[in-house]
Amino acid sequence: MTSEYADVLDMFRLLDGLAEDSEAHAEQRERIISRCLPLADHIAHRFNGRGEARDDLVQVARVGLLNAVNRFDVSTGSDFESFAVPTIMGEVRRHFRDNSWSVKVPRRLKELHLRLGSTSAELAQRLGRAPNASELADELDMTREEIVEGLIAGSSYNTLSIEGGGGGDEDAPVIADSLGDVDAALEQIEDRETLRPVLASLPERERTVLLLRFFDSQTQTQIAERIGVSQMHVSRLLAKSLARLRDQLE
Amino acid sequence: MGQDDVTAGAPGAGARTVEIKVPARVENLATLRAVVAAIATLEDLDLDSVSDLRLAVDEACTALIRSSLEGADLVLVVDSRDDALHINASTTSGTGSAIAPGSFGWHVMSSLVDEVLAESPRDGVDTAGVVGVTLVTRRVSYLQ
Numbered sequence: 001m002t003s004e005y006a007d008v009l010d011m012f013r014l015l016d017g018l019a020e021d022s023e024a025h026a027e028q029r030e031r032i033i034s035r036c037l038p039l040a041d042h043i044a045h046r047f048n049g050r051g052e053a054r055d056d057l058v059q060v061a062r063v064g065l066l067n068a069v070n071r072f073d074v075s076t077g078s079d080f081e082s083f084a085v086p087t088i089m090g091e092v093r094r095h096f097r098d099n100s101w102s103v104k105v106p107r108r109l110k111e112l113h114l115r116l117g118s119t120s121a122e123l124a125q126r127l128g129r130a131p132n133a134s135e136l137a138d139e140l141d142m143t144r145e146e147i148v149e150g151l152i153a154g155s156s157y158n159t160l161s162i163e164g165g166g167g168g169d170e171d172a173p174v175i176a177d178s179l180g181d182v183d184a185a186l187e188q189i190e191d192r193e194t195l196r197p198v199l200a201s202l203p204e205r206e207r208t209v210l211l212l213r214f215f216d217s218q219t220q221t222q223i224a225e226r227i228g229v230s231q232m233h234v235s236r237l238l239a240k241s242l243a244r245l246r247d248q249l250e
Numbered sequence: 251m252g253q254d255d256v257t258a259g260a261p262g263a264g265a266r267t268v269e270i271k272v273p274a275r276v277e278n279l280a281t282l283r284a285v286v287a288a289i290a291t292l293e294d295l296d297l298d299s300v301s302d303l304r305l306a307v308d309e310a311c312t313a314l315i316r317s318s319l320e321g322a323d324l325v326l327v328v329d330s331r332d333d334a335l336h337i338n339a340s341t342t343s344g345t346g347s348a349i350a351p352g353s354f355g356w357h358v359m360s361s362l363v364d365e366v367l368a369e370s371p372r373d374g375v376d377t378a379g380v381v382g383v384t385l386v387t388r389r390v391s392y393l394q
Contacts, residue, residue, distance in 0.1 A: 130299075133291045144291070144292055147291065151297075152287060188352075189353070190350075190353060220297075231301070235301040238305055239304075239305060242309060246309070246312055246355070249354060
């Protein structure tokens with residue numbers, strides 16, 4: 001099994017020798033990623049049939065692969081596969097944890113909900129803002145009532161697992177740049193001294209999403225695009241972290 | 251457009267008003283969120299606004315429920331006007347206030363909707379009475 005990706009180590013050694021912002025570096029990184037895509041797809045396939053859309057799983061597994069490629073240190077002498085598999089699995093598991101259906105929802109509605117997710121992402125790309133129900137209805141050849149039904153089905157998504165998790169072990173999303181002036185925004189808030197430590201205790205991804213929405217005035221659609229998840233996912237992360245904050249600030 | 255149910259002659263307020271009353275308990279939050287999301291979606295607010303509104307309703311109603319007197323009801327009124335959606339949530343409180351302007355909860359709500367208004371018992375005296383929050387989300391077409 002390990003031999004299957006043995007050549008990847010040489011590719012990493014080559015990558016190591018290239019200047020980090022050079023075009024050659026970017027190209028070599030691309031090559032490694034394409035070479036290892038089957039690994040991500042294989043893991044996605046293993047989780048198939050558990051109620052998540054296949055495309056989403058593949059996408060999430062590939063995000064895991066990107067993280068693994070970014071973090072792998074070839075000089076440690078370990079092989080890439082045994083480093084990448086847990087990283088990719090972690091990303092997929094987190095996706096399940098954030099997205100599991102906590103209530104029985106008819107299959108038709110689940111599928112509609114998933115379709116709405118991908119269609120609204122496409123429309124958001126095209127329109128430069130989140131679509132409304134009429135636009136979704138046009139695109140999917142449905143009525144607004146059906147759209148509402150599908151979106152409401154989404155509210156039973158993950159409602160019970162808000163208390164779950166809670167560990168601060170979430171990996172940082174790939175966002176290194178500034179989050180706007182959080183401190184200046186915090187000045188407006190009277191209970192900021194209590195708020196600071198509570199914010200700091202949130203898992204990285206939830207905190208990032210929260211700061212972008214409430215202290216950097218980004219829309220959910222913009223945040224979704226920035227961190228590479230769906231708008232619905234951003235909405236769930238916000239709901240979850242706000243609930244946590246409410247409990248802890250009380 | 252598509253608003254075929256608009257009552258002729260109504261200038262906005264009241265024509266499309268939905269009111270629901272539930273016991274002021276956290277178990278009812280999901281219902282309140284779902285009702286507001288359904289109305290806002292049918293009213294053709296964009297999905298970001300719908301989703302923000304859900305979060306704002308969650309924030310407002312949680313605070314109201316926490317300040318409510320034992321056995322009190324929570325009343326939610328969604329008024330779809332031509333220029334905006336007005337959502338008022340209220341309950342009977344024992345503490346006289348639910349969400350203070352300047353708090354994080356207030357900041358959250360103000361970030362999620364265009365306008366937040368609070369009502370508390372007369373002159374903020376610490377007595378039992380009706381406390382409420384009104385959230386206003388304007389339709390994008392009216393902002394331009």
